[in-house]
Amino acid sequence: STTTSNISASLAEAGYRVIQIGCDPKSDSTNVLRGNEYLPTVLDSMRDGGKARLEDISRVGFGGVLCIESGGPVPGVGCAGRGINAAVTLLRELKLFEEFKPDYVLYDVLGDVVCGGFAVPIRDGITDRVYVVSSSDFMAI
DSSP states (O other): OHHHHHHHHHHHHTTOOEEEEEESTTOOTTTTTTTTOOOOOHHHHHHTOSOOOHHHHEEEOGGGOEEEEOOOOSTTSSOHHHHHHHHHHHHHHTTHHHHHOOSEEEEEEOSOOOSGGGGHHHHTTSOSOOOOOOOSSTTTO
16 A cells, blocks of 8 residues: 555656555555545445445545545455455446546555455456565565
8 A cells, every 4th residue: 555655646746647546445545645534435335325426435635646445345244356346336337537537547455365356447447457566575475
């Protein structure tokens, strides 16, 4: 999350329109960019049953980076990948990418991926590249 947020901030300072989507159930990917301001997650807004609006689930953070947190399933029920799938589907329905017209969208995926749900942005044609950033410790390998 630190690396992703720094990349987002650098791209924004260079004049690009950036969206950072946190894809970790902890929902802390964009904390630094938005000064720890509370941000309801996409999945929480979907669970509440109301019609989610983009302004309800996003905040403009440092340098104009649009911050979104997908959130996760209720603990013990489902996997984070399914949550990402639901979040991406909602963001497409809300026409996020057409409305905001980003130059870059960064998906910050948690490090302990255990399912294929995180491939959704690639499978659905929302992204065309993936960069894996890892530390050099044994657990990361």
